[in-house]
Amino acid sequence: MNVEELSRLPAGAVDHFRREGIEELYPPQAEAVEAGATDSESLVAAVPTASGKTMIAALSMLSAIERGGKALYIVPLRALASEKKAEFEAYEEFGVTVGVTTGNYESTSDWLATKDIIVATSEKVDSLVRNGADWLSDLTCVVSDEVHLIDDRNRGPTLEVTLAKLRQLTPQLQVVALSATVGNADEIADWLDAALVETDWRPIDLRMGVHYGNALNFDDGSTREVAVDGSEKQEAALVRDILEEGGSSLVFVNSRRNAEAAAKRLGKVTSSELAAEEQAALAELADDIRDDSDTETSADLADCVEHGSAFHHAGLSNTQRSLVEDAFRDRLLKVISATPTLAAGVNTPARRVVVRDWRRFDPSAGGMAPLDVLEVHQMMGRAGRPGLDPYGEAVLLAKSHDESEELFDRYVWADPEPVRSKLAAEPALRTHVLATIASGFARTRDGLLEFLEATLYASQSTEAGRLETVTDTVLQYLESNDFIERDGGDGSAEADDGAFTSAAALAESGGRDESLEATSLGHTVSRLYLDPMSAAEIVHGLERADDRPTALGLYQLVSRTPDMYELYLRSGEDEKFGELYYEREAELLGDAPSEFEEDRFEDWLSALKTGKLLEDWAEETDEARLTDRYKIGPGDLRGKVDTAEWLLGAAESLAAEIDSDWTVAVREARARVEHGVGEELLELVSVGDVGRKRARSLYERGIETPSDLRTADKGVVLDALKGEKTAETILENAGREDPSMDGIEPKSAGSSTGTATAASSDGNRNDESMESEATDGDADDGQSSLGDF
């Protein structure tokens, strides 16, 4: 089908596509149009990566807009939201407007209401539904990208429930679900009352194969010799082989450490193939990486990059990830060794994809578990760059003939698994049941069950009554924590309190249609987007605090909620943090689990570790020291700080809601974690362009508040802040009338440093105390076990 044949699109759209070089629709796209994509028809497109799924979405959305409607594009990752936004912004050329909204992207509802296409993460959409954004009812077309993620244990249910709610809000809604090829696309289509477009077609050929010995055997029967010489690893031989013909490669491994080690080794392969100008550009890129963060991970990455290779995992900062991805797309980097982050993220195709590790550590499986076929196919789907490569190659590595055969059977010839709803898992249901009640989607138990019937789970469920049972368990939990109120009709339920009596009330009210209502606290929890269990933990912790909680107490509290992904306790650290626990037990909020409940006590300690990380951060320990001390990457640190900031913001609202005395303490702890500063710097840091470093520098010179900035000796300010320009901007931000630094010379602060030096060494003292604790802990080892026995 030629683009000229497309009707129902906004004027100028067809011209736009032609200018982009799009003449003929790909077969799946044509099929989607025939199925009614441009005609308000819902459809599920289960097609391989890079076969033009976005175009199907675009055609649907543009035709919806042409009819006067509004479109929503749901993505699974923030990074994809920006990627899609950039893509759709090209349509502004013919008058279609685009907005993005994610957790950290600025957005007001009014502003979004004026946009034709809105890109958002599934959680953000869920949140918008909960908060009743009125423009949602104007939607006529919703696209759900990577809809197979409904299968995801953690985040799948959100997408599933959100789609169900959007459909309920707007009965005529066109739903376009884009999926990887999965085992049961037909089931998803049935659920969404949608037509199904399913195909294996790809714009570039993808050859899948297995490398064993010195041969690479492909699924089409062809063979290519790739010799592994000497002590070289298979992946090195494969990378070199394709590099010699000018192709880049992606190597997927199963751990961060493996990714880093492989990138280091592969650097030896790539460095010999670099042109002089490439080396210069790579050196520049390496500097950008070092500039972004002064940590060991950064230094290692920069060293690799200078050789034309890189690693990629969630320990990298977002900036570093983008730098690596962009440089790879620009063909500057020749190889990336990555954890699965890359397969799910933004588009980074390569001529050859090597899936080195096909098993991954999975504690629930008790060891290494094979990757899902779907996951491996997603990685392999990254092979082949449209317009650049003649074909893509995806290679698995085998160490024996048997393994080679197993890999063919398991992954090359295998169909992907079916998508299975995970909604009936209690944690998921806990959150979504509360939200459904709070936002008025259901007002009775029957109404709730009826709504849940509209989910994919219900359509897949074979076990009758399971959903109902779990729902009742969840309702009971929500009621006993005062998030909802139930009224069985005879008025007795209202008087009930506590889990036992409400269980009785439940039994009593049996089949009767109870009314369900969120309490004020329940509404707050739903609006804040908290897992009810997190909220309960926080509320309980705050209620149990007799004295003003310390920062560490609050940090440990939010760190032990299910919304915070705790740091892992390394060997020996249980003792180290056990000791810290005894030292600072009094600061922690709520009851610690008994030491004899090993698992729970360990969780408590990892929360303490995470809390301690946050405390160190709020005591101005620098990034390099923290990443080293906690053995994490810069990306992890920023992620933890981000999450803590969010949770403490929520905790502040909760504190206000329950009339806690500690609202101010929570706010201060949040502000300290946000800026990474001690209490005494909070005022300074509120001035624009003043962060933790500059604030400390000013404070050391006796400038302790914004008003000090307005009156301080400019020479001292300049000495604290270095650059003239910076100093001027900051003085201006502080509201100084004469910010000009003309003719000012830096001047040391002189005698007023007394207190300031004490303050700064305070921060350092903390660093040292932690380190000496570590050594103390080791030294004590023998003694404490002597004491135990």
Next chain:
DNA sequence: TGGTACCAATTCTAGACAGCATGTC
């Protein structure tokens, strides 16, 4: 003394959404 080659024991394990209101070095 120092370098290294090699083997055995030990260690450790992927990822990333959200409120609210604005801005680091």
Next chain:
DNA sequence: CTAGAATTGGTACCA
């Protein structure tokens, strides 16, 4: 039912 790569530590060996 279930692993395996990388790192660390120790030893032998040689210059």
